[in-house]
Amino acid sequence: MPRLRLSALSALSAISALAGCRERPRPPREFNGEAAFHYIEQQVAFGPRVPGTRAHESMAVWLDSLLRQRADSLIVQSWNHQTGNHKSLPLKNFIARYKPAATQRLLLLAHWDSRPVSDSPLSKDSSHAVMGANDGGSGVALLLGVADVLKRAPPAIGVDLLFVDGEDYGDFTKAPADVLIGSRYYGTHQLPGPPPLYAVLFDLIADKDLQIYQEGNSLVGAPEVVQLVWDTAKDLGYSGYFIASPRHTLIDDHLELQKAGIRAIDVVDFDYPAWHTQYDMIDKVSAASLQVVGDVALALIRRQE
Numbered sequence: 399m400p401r402l403r404l405s406a407l408s409a410l411s412a413i414s415a416l417a418g419c420r421e422r423p424r425p426p427r428e429f430n431g432e433a434a435f436h437y438i439e440q441q442v443a444f445g446p447r448v449p450g451t452r453a454h455e456s457m458a459v460w461l462d463s464l465l466r467q468r469a470d471s472l473i474v475q476s477w478n479h480q481t482g483n484h485k486s487l488p489l490k491n492f493i494a495r496y497k498p499a500a501t502q503r504l505l506l507l508a509h510w511d512s513r514p515v516s517d518s519p520l521s522k523d524s525s526h527a528v529m530g531a532n533d534g535g536s537g538v539a540l541l542l543g544v545a546d547v548l549k550r551a552p553p554a555i556g557v558d559l560l561f562v563d564g565e566d567y568g569d570f571t572k573a574p575a576d577v578l579i580g581s582r583y584y585g586t587h588q589l590p591g592p593p594p595l596y597a598v599l600f601d602l603i604a605d606k607d608l609q610i611y612q613e614g615n616s617l618v619g620a621p622e623v624v625q626l627v628w629d630t631a632k633d634l635g636y637s638g639y640f641i642a643s644p645r646h647t648l649i650d651d652h653l654e655l656q657k658a659g660i661r662a663i664d665v666v667d668f669d670y671p672a673w674h675t676q677y678d679m680i681d682k683v684s685a686a687s688l689q690v691v692g693d694v695a696l697a698l699i700r701r702q703e
């Protein structure tokens with residue numbers, strides 16, 4: 399896996415050192431957790447956003463419209479994925495770009511689809527599609543909240559907000575080609591220009607009982623980025639939510655970006671009982687949790703500036 403350019407790595411080290419400086423004044427709050435929560439409500443109103451369904455199609459139109467109003471430019475990657483059982487899935491990645499000509503860039507991402515089956519061991523009926531208020535909905539809401547801020551107060555560096563499709567469609571162990579589809583497609587169809595300094599995936603980040611531990615594959619693939627993110631959270635007073643110790647090791651979209659040479663990590667609260675069940679509904683998520691993670695996301699952008 400390619401290493402960061404020396405200048406980029408030095409920049410990350412300098413930022414991390416700043417993050418540990420407790421005398422720094424806390425930056426003004428830009429992210430609006432309540433507004434981001436409404437974005438979850440709007441997604442849930444479509445129903446489960448399973449590829450190949452009307453809800454998925456409606457969600458794509460909605461995302462396209464919102465992002466064209468907020469970003470400097472929008473790239474839509476459209477393709478058909480052939481599943482292991484010979485089904486054709488129409489999929490789309492959305493890449494909302496800010497300062498597209500800038501060579502120093504950050505990449506924030508989330509998946510926007512939801513799962514076709516409730517196959518968690520805690521699920522009483524696997525025939526239900528997952529609503530995905532937290533699993534999918536929260537990451538999208540966070541990115542849209544960041545988009546709102548960057549529209550009002552543009553960044554001094556390049557920022558890409560990537561909404562990947564087809565993350566949660568198939569079986570993670572029996573049919574690995576039918577999951578992480580959008581991030582794999584992005585990894586093999588990267589935009590021209592230098593890669594981002596680093597990437598942060600946001601998944602399951604609106605749980606009312608928010609506890610985000612450091613994810614194992616992130617610590618292996620990009621430990622300096624993990625340190626930067628957790629130092630940033632600590633500087634904001636959020637060390638009670640961003641817990642600086644490992645717990646889970648997950649197969650998630652950041653792995654496909656790591657394979658493509660991007661220093662990517664996963665910010666995820668995997669201790670979520672409603673994961674992959676029919677109970678992943680709006681009553682399980684919180685604007686307060688979105689506020690915490692949104693503040694960290696914006697602080698990463700502003701510190702890189």
